[in-house]
Amino acid sequence: MKKAIFFISFLILCLLEQTQAQSAIKGVEKPNIVFIYMDDMGYADLSCYGAPENSTPQMDKIADKGVRFTNFYAGSNICSPSRAALLTGCYPPRASMPKVLLDTPKGLSYDLETMAEMLQKRDYATALIGKWHLGYYDEYLPLNHGFDYFYGVPHSHDLKVNGELPFYRNEEIIEKNPDNSTLTTRYTEEATKYIREHKDEPFFLYLAHNMPHTPLAVSDKFKGKSGHGLYADVMMEIDWSIGEVVKELKKQGLAKNTLVVISSDNGPSKKQGTHSGSAGPFREGKGTTFEGGHRVPGIVYMPGTIKGGQVIDDMVSQIDLYPTVAAIAGADLPDYSIDGYNIWNTLTSGEASPRKDFYYFNAKNIEAYRKGDKKVHKAHNYRGIDPDAYNDNKENGKLKVVRKKLEASVFDLSKDLGETNNLIQEEQGIFDEFVQEMKTFQQHVYQTMFKPEVKEGVAGAENTQKKKGKKKKGKKKKAKA
Secondary structure (H helix, E strand, O other), X not given: OHHHHHHHHHHHHHHHHHHHOOOOOOOOXXXXXXXXXXXXXXXXXXXHHOOOOOOOHHHHXXXXXXXXXXXXXXXXXXXXXXXXXXXXXXXXXOOOOOOOOOOOOEEOOOOOOOHHHXXXXXXXXXEEEEEXXXXXXXXXXXXXXXXXXXXXXXXXXXXXXXXXXXXXXXXXXXXXXXXXXXXXXXXXXXXXXXXXXXXXXXXXXXXXXXXXXXXXXXXXXXXXXXXXXXXXXXXXXXXXHHHHHHHHHHHOOOHHHXXXXXXXXXXXXHHHHHHOOXXXXXXXXXXXOOHHHHEOOEEEEOOOOOOOOEEEXXXXXXXXXXXXXXXXXXXXXXXXXXXXXXXXXXXXOOOOOOOOEEXXXXXXXXXXXXXXXXXXXXXXEEEEEEHHHOOOOOOOOOOEXXXXXEOOEEEEOOOOOOOOXXXXXXXXXXXXXXXXXXXXXXHHHHHHOOOOEEOOOOOOOOOOOOOOOOOOOOOOEEOOO
């Protein structure tokens, strides 16, 4: 009798396990996932976010039929760390990527499970079309981190190693030093082709545009079309690209079965002057821990599942997408700590965001912390711009970059989006409390962070290279809606 009861209990547990592994979306087992990620696009570079000159009717339409977030945070204020955070659900130091990779013999840790690897286990086709920037050596490229298709470049188009920028199809270099003005169109055509070819199976498409990172480049069909300069032309082409992707999803009957997320890796590169985007009301931009460096556009679209016309002011971050995708795909979360929260019910049911705070990392160190509407900065130096030293460089429009210092500060973002009114005299208690929380979390991250892969035998490398493909093993946690 006891054996029979045990067997029945075991069957019930198995059924519960199977139920938990199913998608959080009723009637949809494995929705498609499409991330469209721009490079250095500012918060106010879209019409629906207040851009006065950029024409972005496609993104505006998608936002109107989906969700537009106003407190949407990139995982970092700069490229590689932000991309690592997006794909792992972890703050950059925990995700083995505290700094941007330049000509560096390092790559994303193999011990981390990327979103692509997580979805592969659920039998998704996975593709990265565009920019990678998480390690340019062959063993660190996307096919070694869960993507079964790669079409694009290993890093930013302004970064050339030994004078060359390779363009890949999977592991094969098919071109060197591609024409930058063709990149947006090429990626768009490849992305729509990929959708057509994989319409009958679940897929994860990560479309990572190089633009509007400098040097700016635009195809002939959009050159001069905006009437507001090169940057606005580039934004027009990006908007066209996103419209083409969504149009293809509709054409193939996939729109209602596909989660589309549109965002940027960090704020605008203000030092580029007229070749830079806009952070709108926020202070500074890329490379800083002010709002202009981290707060970015965030549009989420899934007609029939996510109610259109929503503007959500709750705080969320790109690192929250990892557990959210896990939940709707019925995938397992890794056994190690991640920093994201499942925001599916915020998107679909009107529930408050589970994210109540955010840590602003600069490399391995937390420089600022937000909880509710209050934000604290520890005293730190940062690279700002000097508008009085404007240099009208036709190639990159650069302003003069100067070193600036911020004193210990407390800001109330509900009244001071520009972080100009320091309240530390009145809010010393808040400052002390937040700094202690920063210290505690910093120690926790140091104790649990992954180390990047380091290639042996290369100048600047440490002798800590791990074996290719090594994965952290252990029990998996279930993602719950």
